Every structure is written in C-alpha cells, then in structure tokens.
Amino acid sequence: MILRLATQSLMARALTVGMTVLAIALSVALFLGVEKVRTGARASFADTISGTDLIVGARSGSVQLLLYSVFRIGNATNNVTWKSYQDIAARPEVEWIVPISLGDSHRQFRVMGTTPVFFEHYKYRGGRSLGLAAGHGLESLYDAVIGAEVAASLGYAIGDPIILSHGLASFTDHQDQPFRVAGIVARTGTPVDRTVIVSLEAIEALHVDWQSGARAGQVTPAEVIREMDLTPTAISAALVGVKSRLQIFGLHRWINEYPEEPLMAILPGVALQELWQIVGVAETALIGVSAMVVVTALIVMMAMILASLDERRREMAIWRAMGAGPVTIFGLLALEATLMAVAGTVVGLGLLYLGLAAAQPWLDATFGIWMPIGPPTLREASILAGLVAAAAFVCLLPALRAYRLSLADGMMVRI
C-alpha cells in the first residue's frame, strides 16, 4: 500500500518527476555508454593483432617493437638479417612466419613490405582475417594493397598509380618505380587501415640503386630489376605462429638467446597490456567525467525533492495525523528517491541499448571500435546498483528535512 501510494504520489507530479527521471536516465546512459566505449576500445585495441604467437625484431623494448611492427609508430632501432629470419623459419616449432619490412612511406602513411602470406596469417578481433574491399592481393612486383583509410583519405581507386617516398617524411620519392593500387583492404579498425602494403621484393627493388641511405648515380630500369634476385638482406620484424601453444616459450627463449644476432621475441598480448597501461590514462579521465555527470543527476534529484517538500507539507501532515511516524515519512521519501533512481536506471539502460543498436555499425566502420550488445556486465550491474543506493543516500538530506518539518508542523499545517 505504501509502495502504491508512493508511486501514485510520483505519478501526480509526473512532469517534475519525469524530468528528474530523464536527467538520471541520460546520466546513466552516458556513464554506461562511456563504459561501453572504454571496454570496446580496450577490446578493439587488444584485438589489433590476434593469432600471432610471437613478434620477432632486433633487441629493444617490447613496447617499442610492438609499436613499430604492429602500430607502425616509431622506427626499428635495428634490422633482423635475412639469415636470422631463415634460421627462425627453419625451427621445427614454427608453423608460419611472416616477414615485415618497414621504412618507406607514402604521404602520411607507412609502407610495409611483406609476403602474400601476411593476408593469411594476420588476424584481428579474435581471429578475423583481412578481407579485400576491392581488387586483388599482391601479384606482381609493383602491386600495392592499401588500407581503407589510405584509400578514403587520398581518394585512391583500383589501378591508380602511387609513388612511394624514401624514409619517413622525406622529400625523396621513388618516382622511377611507380606502384599501382591492386587492392583495397576492407576496414579493420587496426593500423592496417593506415598502411600501404607492398611485397618484400618491391622494398628491395626500390632500393637497388640506393647505398647507405642515399641514391647512387645510375638508375636501373624496371625491366632489369624485375629479372634481378630480390631476396632481401634484412627485414624489420617478423610475425610468428607456432604449431602448439606449448612451444611458445621454448621458441621465445631460443630467439632471445640466438647467438648470431641480438634478437628479441615478444608475446603480443603481454606487450599490448603494457602499452594499454600507458594509453589507459585517458580512460580514467573519461570515467571521471561521466561519474561527475551521474553525481550531477543525483543532486538534481535531491534539489527536486527538497523543492517539493514545502508544497507537500500538507501531505506530510496527513500522513502524521494518520499515525505515520517520522520514520515512515523518512522512508517514504527514501522510497520515492529509490523509485526515481530505478526508473531512471531502467530508462537509461533502454536509451543505451537503443543508442548502441543505432551507433554500432557506424562506430565500427568509422573508428573500428566494435561494441558488442549484451546484457550489462557484472561490473555495470554493480555500478547501477550503486547508483540506486547513492540515490537513496542523497535523499537523506531532504528526508531529514521532511522529518524535522513533520515534527515541527505536526498535523496542523495551514495552507
């Protein structure tokens, strides 16, 4: 009966109560939205590379190796010789190995030399393979496969010629050896979107006439280059898959102790975690801001209840006259606040899922953040429960005031 009366009392003030519930709902939707984006971004980040057991590069820091080999940020401190690469490839544990050669660029995008098996073995978001949105893979020497963002921001279509530049942010172009856009990779939300992929041999071909980072005098014609042996002398890094996960650590150790050259192997998942700890500061800020919004909504509710108290003194007096103790008055207000918070939470959840359903494809296509739509996680559910508890808590002030008013007014309030 008390619950029904409290609900009816709220209904009677539908407009103000509705606005308060809306404020709470929006804050809940925002908070959970941020939480979803955060976990989605984190998961997408962690899913940048999957299926690769080890990344091998010259000895440096694990985050650095991860940054240049997967995220194309920064540079390799040193190369891995082709001999070492072949030694690793020959290990019995190795199921597949993909070489990566970096160093050149096209406009603001990095160029990566690799072999066609890269497209088979590079996996993201829990085992998804790269797919081509248009064209075909690396077939001839001067084929380039570009990422979705490269194609979108430079307006490239299949068959367009592109000139690669030597090094990064350099003014020296490889204009004597133009490439052709052979394929465009469907958007992945990974750094592949911002990469121009060519064959390992093409990287070698580009540098036939270069010695120690400078162009030599003569220009070898493309026809001659096509006939040359374009086996590289060195690569930047390699992605490795092992036959059995049990062998990862053995191979890891073998590579780290490789006597011929200082090499390093990293576990991508571990390195990603390390990197996220650096990037993750922003998420704390996001959480902080959305928590403030929730607090604001709760204060709005408290202000609304406080403001309503004066016009409800008559109502309180009736309750008192009927034998309700101040504790009941107190409980009534706490119940109202809780009901509003629950309603706000439910509406907020509805808004969130509506928004998620609407924005999910767009977020995926634009930012490559994949937000799964599922029931609230345990963490989210406990946050919501905390919110309702906090609502009951903030109404302590208005409830206390109502308690004091009802004691002072008794039942003889004149209107």
Next chain:
Amino acid sequence: MTESALALSDVSFAWPGRDGFSLSCPSFRLAAGESVLLLGASGSGKSTLLSLVCGIVVPTRGRIAVGGIDLGGLRAGERDRLRAERIGIIFQQFNLLTYARVADNILLPLRFAPKRRARARNGPKEAARLCGALGLPDGVMRKTAGRLSVGQQQRVAVARALIGAPSLIVADEPTSALDTATQDSFLDLLFAQVAEAGSSLLMVSHDERLGQFFDHVVRIEDIVTTARVAA
C-alpha cells in the same frame, strides 16, 4: 464513573523557538461517548491543544490521557501508534492524499494500527459501508480523491476517521469549508456515525451556531490560558 475518552490535567506547553507561544490547561475531561464543541477564535491555542491531544507534541508539564493511557509515558513511536489506534482525525479541509484513491485514503490509518484494523474486520468492506452511510455515491471508492468535490472529500475524511471505530474523534472545523446548507446534513451524518461507532467527539470551531448538536459546549478561554512571550 465512566472512563474518560480524554483527560487533561495541569498541562502546560511552550513551542520551542523564538515564537514563544505557550499554553496551559489546568483541567479538561471528555467522557466516553460524549460530544463536546470547543469554541474558540483563531489564535486561541486550539491548534496547539489538538497537537497535544493527538500526541504530536508533548506537554512540558502535566498529564494528557487518551482512553486512560498517559501520553507522557510513551515514546514518540508509541504515541504515533496510539494516535493511529485510538484517534480519528478530521481537518478543516485538504484532508486527503489527493493523488490516491478514496479507498486507500480511508484505509490509510489502519495501515499503522493493527488493533483498529482487526476491529474493522474486512477493511475495504467496512470502508464501502461507511461511504454508503455517509451518502457518498456508489463507485466512489475507486475514484481519485482529488477529483471529488470539497463536500465529498470531507465525508471521505469522516469515513477515514471512523473506520475501525476509534474511541476518540477529533475534528478541526470540519464544516468551515462547506456552505450552510451542506453543513447541517454533514453534521447529521457525522453524529449518526459517531454514535454508531460509540466514539467520543471533540470538535473545534468558532461557530456558536453548531452548539445545538453537542452534549456540551466549552469556550476554549475557559479551560486554556495562552501567553506569547516576546523573545
């Protein structure tokens, strides 16, 4: 000697705060089944007296007994319970929770009074009976209280005060919001039902004309002295 429905002896009370309004009542008694009209203008201390009688505030000195139970000996929660169990209250107006249905309004005091609830036996049925006896139309129980006319709301308030037959009915100018024609029929219905329930009736009013309906008429200044201390 019959047991008193209400007995005040040697009571004095002062509101806390700067207002400094104080009241003292040496002796007042209302016998069981008796009806008394307390005549007094506004500011004569009748609101304070009713608050004291209903146990909302406690006297600084003296004894107030409702149905033989001394309010001074009870804790706040027990006073609230006693009020719910033994006193039916009718205000001047704005008696009802306007957002709630008539039925819930009438049954509300039973929520806080288990014995009174037991006396009413079947609460909703008893509420419907009272509504009928007070001349309220059929189906009124399901209506929202705020939609009724002022006269109907006052009769619902009477039904609420009478349900479960509390020993004392306290009415604070219940007819002042009604026009003269409906006042008389309202009082007739009130008295009939009070008599049927066997309750005592204490009504406060400034209208001497009502005196003819009551067993006794008491002027409030005869039993109560008030003072306003300048702070």
